[in-house]
Amino acid sequence: MDVSDNAASAIAPEQGGGMAEELAYRLRQQQLTAEFGHFALRTHDIAALLQEATRVCALGLQSEFCKAMEYLPDERQFIVRAGVGWKPGVVGHARTGADLESPTGYAFQTGEPVISNHLEGETRFRTPDILAEHGIKRAINVLIQGEGTRFGVLEVDSPTEGRFTDADLAFLQGFANLLGVAIERQQAEEALRASQAETRASETLLQGALAHQEVLTREISHRVKNSLAIVAGLLSMQGRAAADPALRQALDDARARVQTIASVHDRLWRTDEIHAVNLAEFMGELCEQLRSSAKPGQTLTCDFAPVTVATDQxxxxxxxxxxxVTNAFKYAYPGGEGDVRISVVSGEAGQLRMMVCDQGKGLPPDFDASRSRSLGMKLIATLGRQLGGQAEWQGAEPGTRFVLDFRPQHGADRER
Structure with missing residues (x-):
């Protein structure tokens, strides 16, 4: 997962950040959630999934401590399955109570999140020994659950004075919802693999297992999409509650990006081929969605080569x-009307060339994409590198042209 640990301008409100710093702080939380969603779709290791979740949540709430605890029904307590910041011997071994008098147990049994901003003066719950040993002053606990059995609790802890806010809770709960569905997906796949190994000798049973796997895969995909929709909904709520117009716009942009990830994921898993997709069909559906969200007078022209590319691309x-396309409509045509053209066609030496063009006001004279501090420009550069290409911005006279040459991968390439 490619998430930078540096957050130069992202400062939590309780740390004295102003409006701009808080905006960067909230946007970074949403970027972390979206990128973790992509990571969760690609990984097949629950231990790695949990460890990455604790690392990213600690980054998102700017704390050095985070842990994922799994409930052990036979022992009626939790075990720390993954975590960051803890002393050696904690992760994989430490246990904590699951009764209602502990914040972890209360969050697990009731499903209600728990914020404790002053553990030294906490009267609702007892402070677990592990927190006292590490000098923890405040903690936030949320339930990890998909559509079925409750898995455990996700907890972020801080040894510094301050307070976790409702916005922090919205970030962590949306993250835990996504994690819960991803864990269910992993567990279902592991159960299917075990079932397939036991029924390999019988062709009839094997065919039944494969059919069951397909149903589960599509159902889990649906749940992942719903969890991403929850994250988008939380962003929308935060945006409506924000008083600053710039903050509202930034949160709306973040919501749109999360919704796009959900839509892309849904399209991929609705195809019959898991490892490769038809580029023209896939991008054509995406263009239809972009057209439906365009303003009156805005048009989108599309041209895509009839080739297959790997799902990872x-x-x-x-x-x-x-x-x-969203940036072109927003910035190329201040008046709101204009045409954007997007194409992915065959280029030289077996490569594909992606171009997005407009006939708008063009690039500013001092434009330098590599020095832009815009989140959108950073995402464009990162996605271009993931495709194995180098993005190029050109003046189209009139307008702007974006060009990216990359080598397509296919399902067979991915397996090798």
Whole structure:
């Protein structure tokens, strides 16, 4: 997962950040959630999934401590399955109570999140020994659950004075919802693999297992999409509550990006081929969605080569197309009317060339994409690198042209 640990301008409100710093702080939380969603779709290791979740949540709430705890029904307590910041011997071994008098147990049994901003003076719950040993002053606990059995609790802890806010809770709960569905997906796949091993000798049973796997895969995909929709909904709520117009716009942009990831994922898993997709069909559906969200007078012209590309390329390609077209409509035509053209066609030496063009006001004289601090421009550069290409911005006279040459991968290439 390619998430930078540096957050130069992202400062939490309780750390004294102003409006601009808080905006960067909230936007970074949403970027982390979206990128973790992409990571969760690609990984097949629950231990790695949990460890990455604790690392990213600690980054998102700017704390050095985070842990994922799994409930052990036979022992009626939790075990720390993954975490960051803890002393050796904690992760994989430490246990904590699951009764209602502990914040972890309360969050697990009731499903209600728990924020404790002053553990030294906490009267609702007892402070677990592990927190006292590490000098923890405040903690936030949320339930990890998909559509079925409750898995455990996700907890972020801080040894510094301050307070976790409702916005922090919205970030962590949306993250835990996504994590819960991803864990269910992993567990279902592991159960299917075990079932397939036991029934390999019988062709009839094997066919039944494969059919069951397909149903589960599509159902889990649906749940992942719903969890991403929850994250988008939380962003929308935060945007409506924000008083600053710039903050509202930035949160709306973040919501649109999360919704795009959900839509791209849904399209990929609705195809019969898991490892490769038809580029023209896949991008054509995405363009229809972009047209439906365009303003009156805005048109989108599309041209895509009838080739197949690997699913791992289709995801960043779809996200890149969404970012470029959305930016073109927003910035190239201040008056709101204009045409944007997008194409992915065969180029030289077996490569594909992606172009997004407009006939708007063009690039500013001092434009330098590599020095831009815009989140959108950074995402475009990152997605271009994921595709294995180097993005190029050109003046189209009139307008702007974006060009990216990359070598397509296919399903067989991916397996090798």
């Amino acid at each position: 289709a995801v960043p390609l779809g996200l890149l197309a969404n970012e470029l």
